[in-house]
Amino acid sequence: MTNELGDIGFGYRPRAVYASDPARSRGRLFDEVESPTRTPFQRDRDRIIHSTAFRRLKHKTQVFVAHEGDHYRTRLTHSIEVAQIARALARALRGDEDLAEAVALVHDFGHTPFGHTGEEALNEKMAEWGGFDHNAQSLRVVTRLERRYAEFDGLNLTWETLEGLVKHNGPLTDAQGKGLKGPVPQAIRDYSQLQDLELDRFAGIEAQCAAIADDIAYNTHDIDDGLRSGFLTLDMLEGISLPGSILEGVRQRYPALDDVRTGHELMRRQITIMVEDVIVSTNANLARIKPDNAEAVRAAGETIVGFSAEMAALEKQLKAFLYKHLYRHSEVMRVRVDAERIVKDLFDVYFTDPRAMPDGWREGLDRAEDRIKARGVADFLAGMTDTYALKEHRRLFDHTPDLS
Numbered sequence: 001m002t003n004e005l006g007d008i009g010f011g012y013r014p015r016a017v018y019a020s021d022p023a024r025s026r027g028r029l030f031d032e033v034e035s036p037t038r039t040p041f042q043r044d045r046d047r048i049i050h051s052t053a054f055r056r057l058k059h060k061t062q063v064f065v066a067h068e069g070d071h072y073r074t075r076l077t078h079s080i081e082v083a084q085i086a087r088a089l090a091r092a093l094r095g096d097e098d099l100a101e102a103v104a105l106v107h108d109f110g111h112t113p114f115g116h117t118g119e120e121a122l123n124e125k126m127a128e129w130g131g132f133d134h135n136a137q138s139l140r141v142v143t144r145l146e147r148r149y150a151e152f153d154g155l156n157l158t159w160e161t162l163e164g165l166v167k168h169n170g171p172l173t174d175a176q177g178k179g180l181k182g183p184v185p186q187a188i189r190d191y192s193q194l195q196d197l198e199l200d201r202f203a204g205i206e207a208q209c210a211a212i213a214d215d216i217a218y219n220t221h222d223i224d225d226g227l228r229s230g231f232l233t234l235d236m237l238e239g240i241s242l243p244g245s246i247l248e249g250v251r252q253r254y255p256a257l258d259d260v261r262t263g264h265e266l267m268r269r270q271i272t273i274m275v276e277d278v279i280v281s282t283n284a285n286l287a288r289i290k291p292d293n294a295e296a297v298r299a300a301g302e303t304i305v306g307f308s309a310e311m312a313a314l315e316k317q318l319k320a321f322l323y324k325h326l327y328r329h330s331e332v333m334r335v336r337v338d339a340e341r342i343v344k345d346l347f348d349v350y351f352t353d354p355r356a357m358p359d360g361w362r363e364g365l366d367r368a369e370d371r372i373k374a375r376g377v378a379d380f381l382a383g384m385t386d387t388y389a390l391k392e393h394r395r396l397f398d399h400t401p402d403l404s
Contacts, residue, residue: 016094018291020204026159029143029195030152044161045102051148051155053109053141054079059385060108061115061339062218063225063326072225075108075115081221082107085213085275089305090206092279093286100206102157103164104213110137112382113389114339121343122378125351129374136185137382138165143191145379163197164207168214170303172199201298208297208305216274219318220267226326227263234259237266240321242314246270274311281308338401342393343381349396350377356396 015021022039035043048054057076073081083104090100111134112118123132139162143154157165166172172184177200184199192199202208223243226232237243243266250257250265257265285304291297297304307315326332349356351374354365361380365373384392386403393400 014094015096016205017293018205018286018297019093019095020099020160020206020294022096022099028156028158030156032156039098040158041096041099041102041161044155044157045098045105047155047157048102048106048142051109051142051146053146053383054105056383056385057108057111059387060111060113061118061386063115063222063332071228073221075111078217078221079105079108081217082210082213085216085271086206086210088275089209089213089278089282093205093209093282093305095205095209097206099160099164099204100209100213102161103168103207103210106138106142106157106161106165107168107210107214108134108138109141110134110139110382112343113384113386114336114343117336117339118343118382118389121340122347122381125344125347126374126378129371130186132378132382133185134382135166135169136187137379139191140187140379141383145383159195159197160204160206162191162195164203164210166197167199167201167203168207168211170203171201175200198298202300202303203298204294205297205305208303212278212305212307215315216271216278219274219315219322220270222322222326223270224263224267226322227259231326231329231331234262234266236325240318242273242311242318243270246273274307274315277308277311278305281306281311335403338403341401342389345397346381346389346392347377350380 020041022041025040028040034040038046054076057079058074060075062073062075062078083101086100086104087097089095090097112122112132119132119134126132141154142157142162142165146154149156166188171180172188173179188197188199191197203211223232223237227234234247237247246266246269247262250262250269254262254265282305285302285306289296289300289302289304291300291304306312354362354373354377356362357365357377357380361376365376368376381389390400390403
């Protein structure tokens, strides 16, 4: 794009015909003057990175509670790794790298403290008022809860980024509006009334890159964290087809390599193999479907960016292994029980007496109907880091479980 600053080459580069074009973005809920130095998708990415919600991810659990060790992944480092892989895929497929990165960086904004344990606990507490869903909460964060700008609440992201955030794992409804996996969270339905996110269609190619990048990232780095914790060993991985075959090759080439470096070699090779499989498989899908614009990707009726059938089977086996030996390890489960108690305790205190919440959160909730009060408490709780949730529990209760 050329303007008074000259042709500064800031993102309007050649893309495939099926890619999302920032010059043709569907825009923002609140109109803004375009940046002279950034595309709309670059601007989205920058707003996401500068948000409070992004910084809070550094103390939110991925698998291991954030304070258990400095080297374990947190939601922040996980999101950065997902973004790196998403960019690599978008670049290879000639999509918009900046949009893929933005969706990857924002996809976990709605996660509670203590990972999926906190989400399950909060969903149980919110059952009477529509439940709790981290994807819907991510949308609430970027459209309502972030308060940084003078003219609007939220981050006022583009339609394409919001669509990718909500639908990166596929459509939410059928053509008649019926939820494909149960009722669609009210927050998503409400926003879609303001700016139609086309919940019955697939997301663009960039959001699909972010979704598969999420799988690649955690399937790999959770092994790394599992090895670091001692809950997993290299010998345990020998019987799992994907990492086992890679491990065999590493050991043949470097027979004297220590276990730590062997593990790192395994990780980087696994990421490479999975990324290259997605590129080959997706190019085959593109050649078969032949989408001639971004809307054709959304109307394809299937996910275009994905693993080959062989890799999908290997990934399914790996997920089952991780579920059994890492996510359901006795020590992880012990911490989960205590973390669940902390979230439920805090919800009960705040719901009973919103005055226990800080200024800026409690105003008016003590007089609000239960539905509004519960959602306000959930918003506050979901935004907490692990460390802040522990601090609040210690402030309000005589005994707080030790999660170390």
